[in-house]
Amino acid sequence: MTTALGVDEYRDLLTAALPDATDADTVEPSLHTLFTPDSHRSALFVDNTVVRGGRGVGKTFWYRSLLDETLRDVAADEYGIERLRRLEVAAGHGAALEPDLYPGPGVVRALMEDGVAPYDLWNAVLMTALGQSEVIALPEWADRIAWVRAHPGDRDRTVARIDREAQQTQTTRLILFDALEHLHRDRAIADRLVGGLLELALAMRLGTRNIRCKIFIRPDMFDGARQHFPDASKLTSNASSLRWSRANLYGLLFHYLGNHDSEQAARFRELTGGWTERTRGRFELSATLKGDADIQADQFTVLAGPYMGANYRKGNTYTWLPNHLMDGVEEVSPRSFLAALSEAVEVTRGTYAGHEFPLHHEGIRRGVQQASTTRVGEVREDIPWVRWAIEPLGGTQVPMDEESLLAQWAEADLAGILRREAERAEKSGDERTVRTGPRNPDSPLLLIEELIALGVMRRRRDGRIDLPDVYRIAFSIGRKGGVPKVRATH
Numbered sequence: 339m340t341t342a343l344g345v346d347e348y349r350d351l352l353t354a355a356l357p358d359a360t361d362a363d364t365v366e367p368s369l370h371t372l373f374t375p376d377s378h379r380s381a382l383f384v385d386n387t388v389v390r391g392g393r394g395v396g397k398t399f400w401y402r403s404l405l406d407e408t409l410r411d412v413a414a415d416e417y418g419i420e421r422l423r424r425l426e427v428a429a430g431h432g433a434a435l436e437p438d439l440y441p442g443p444g445v446v447r448a449l450m451e452d453g454v455a456p457y458d459l460w461n462a463v464l465m466t467a468l469g470q471s472e473v474i475a476l477p478e479w480a481d482r483i484a485w486v487r488a489h490p491g492d493r494d495r496t497v498a499r500i501d502r503e504a505q506q507t508q509t510t511r512l513i514l515f516d517a518l519e520h521l522h523r524d525r526a527i528a529d530r531l532v533g534g535l536l537e538l539a540l541a542m543r544l545g546t547r548n549i550r551c552k553i554f555i556r557p558d559m560f561d562g563a564r565q566h567f568p569d570a571s572k573l574t575s576n577a578s579s580l581r582w583s584r585a586n587l588y589g590l591l592f593h594y595l596g597n598h599d600s601e602q603a604a605r606f607r608e609l610t611g612g613w614t615e616r617t618r619g620r621f622e623l624s625a626t627l628k629g630d631a632d633i634q635a636d637q638f639t640v641l642a643g644p645y646m647g648a649n650y651r652k653g654n655t656y657t658w659l660p661n662h663l664m665d666g667v668e669e670v671s672p673r674s675f676l677a678a679l680s681e682a683v684e685v686t687r688g689t690y691a692g693h694e695f696p697l698h699h700e701g702i703r704r705g706v707q708q709a710s711t712t713r714v715g716e717v718r719e720d721i722p723w724v725r726w727a728i729e730p731l732g733g734t735q736v737p738m739d740e741e742s743l744l745a746q747w748a749e750a751d752l753a754g755i756l757r758r759e760a761e762r763a764e765k766s767g768d769e770r771t772v773r774t775g776p777r778n779p780d781s782p783l784l785l786i787e788e789l790i791a792l793g794v795m796r797r798r799r800d801g802r803i804d805l806p807d808v809y810r811i812a813f814s815i816g817r818k819g820g821v822p823k824v825r826a827t828h
Contacts, residue, residue, distance in 0.1 A: 340608040347602050348641060348696035352683045355598035356676055367403040369620040370597045374416045375586040376629065381578040382413055384421050384510055384550055387539050388573050390557045391580035392793060393720050394671035394713075397554035398433065400580070401516040404552070405429060412617055424509045428467035430460075430551065433517035439466060441479040443520055450527055454483055456534025461486045464538060465493060467513045468500045468549070497546060504548035516554040519720060523760065525562070525777045532559055533566030540573055558791050562777055584660045587675045588638060589628040594676075596621050610637060631656075642682075642697040655702065662706045662807045665793035674808060677712045678705035710811035717794070717809070723775050724794055726755045727785060728805075728813050735816040737802035744782050753780055 343351070357371070381389045381400060391397045403409040405427055414422035431440045440463050441449065449459060462482040465473040472492070476482045486493050504511050515535060522528040532555065539551035557579075564570040582590075596607045597620065607613040612624025626633040635656040646653040663670045663678060682697050682705035690698035718725045730750035731743070747753075756779040778784035786803065789795040796804050805815055 340605055342609065343602060343605055345694070345696050347605075349683055349687060351595055351598065351600065351602040351606060352641075352679065352696065353687075354600060355594045355603065356680045356683075357594070367399055367406065367409055369408070369412065369617060370599075371594075372403060372409055372412055372620075373590050373593045374413060375582065375589060377581050377583060377586055378578075379417045379419070381580055382417060382419055382422060383576075383578070384419075384425070384512060384552075385543070386576045386578045387543060387551055387553060388536075388560060388577035389552060389554045389580060390560055390577060391554065392556060392665070392667075392669060392671070393716050394673035395580040395582060395669070396672065397580060398516055401432060401514050401554050404512070404514055412620065415616055416622065421510065425512050426504070426509055427512045427514060430463050430467055430513040431515045431517065431521075433520060438474075439463075443522070445479050446521055446531070447523075449480060449483070450522065450531075452480070454480075456531045457537050458483050458487055458534075459531070460535050460538045461493065464513065464542075465496060468496060468511065470496045497542075497549065501546040501548050509548065511549045513549075513551050514554070515551065518553070518555055518559055523775060525775050528559070529562040529777070530566050532563035533570070536563055536570045536573060537567050540569060543573075558788065561791070582670055582672050582675075584657070584670075585629045585631055585634060587660055587670060587672060588634040588656070589623065590672055591676070591679065592623055592627050592634075592637065596623055641695065642702060643695040643699065646699040646702065652699070655697075655699065659702055659706070663709055665806050665808055666790060666796035666804075667793040669793060671713065671808075673716075674709040674713050678702070678709035681705040681708035706807065707811055710808050713808050714812040721792065723756055723759065723779070724789065724792065726759060727752060727776075727789060728794065728809065728815075731805075732814045733816075736810060737798055737800075737804040739802055740786070743786070743803050747782055747785075752782070752785075 378396070378400070380386055382404070389397065389400070403413065404422075404425075410422045410425065410427075414420060429436060429439050435442050437445070441459070446459070450456075459479075462473065462479060462485075465486055466482065470493075472489075473482050473485055476485060500511060518528070518532055518535075521531045535551075535553060539553060542549045542551055560570075560577075592610070596603055596610070596613055607621060610624070610627055612627065613621045615621050627637065635654075638656045642655040644650075644655060646655055646658045659678060660670050660675065663674045665671075679697075682701040685701035685704045686693060686696065686698040690701060714725075727747070730746045730752060731738075734742075734746065756776065760775055760779070776785055776788055778788065786795065786797075790797060794805070794809050796806065798804050805813070807817075810817060
């Protein structure tokens, strides 16, 4: 019989197994970290062109996983999608600077200033991905685009030839696009660029059998691009969303615990049961531990106890944690979830080492505070204008009337701040910091709607504006009876 893990052993396993880095750009997918929640299966269908998802939900993770043949085989096995084994995959855009594969932000900016049509730009990227020799021989993207424009017949013949060859070998040429928020600082131009990409992706879907694009994109950017390419609605019917249910989040946690290379992880697998090793060195958890709320709740009770305090009135640990990490559109980032647990175990070790469970409920609360700080840091990096919109609310309480919110913004001169920050970013010329701004910076009412769409705000039934805890706490905005805010350090 397998010996049960002790409290300290569970803490050691949690500390070792949970990822150190919380930035998707620094975490490479591997056999140990690749998790395949059922809700993500449709995102990997080859014919599903658009994959929507907010920050931290796995867009870049799946983008990189699909570029890796070994990980594609794992996904094909665990999702039962055999077509994933018959792909030739190329990068069409990503966060990394790959100037031979696609133009970087500085080049894109220069091309747009020269009047290049977005569709032509992406056509040149397509020819590069398909290995068109005359295009690849040209080092500058302006010259590649000019060649494609001057040789429409050669372009079409290349597409037809590659499609025919792929059909003969029963493969699909898949071009992946990610990190589209890096394309251009001006939101209107970014929307046009994405619209051109969607137009090309639809043309490949309708005009070929074996050339496909897969576009990982924030929902707000997809919605904005549709204004520039109305036919994008034809891609909506097969669009997928990277969503994480509560069961998915806990399945991810247990996946990490069971796939760590340690004696404690091996015992954890024995104790929980039902694990299989389809791929050498990679363990797949049982269907119940992956998706049964009751089984998961029982296992998390072993880690954190049943309640967030003395009794059920303080809340159930299994539901409390994801509920307090939920954003305004009721989604939880797995990165925030894992960050909260990492902080919880460290706080428990440092302050509540004698606690009867591996995780103390105060550690979990501190974990939510840390996750909020991490989430706000991500927003500051990825969508920096959100910071300027929310910081003027520091020290206030939510929910608040819309009139009060608009008054706070007017007093802070938010419109002026957004204008000055856009000018400063434009002058910096730093390609690594390109992020899109708000679509309507001069309209406070439309800014509210954009923040709601991003999940940073939400509108209550009585019309008042609220902020979910995962943003509210780190911005030092209060709520009566809520998780305590942290001292503002921005």
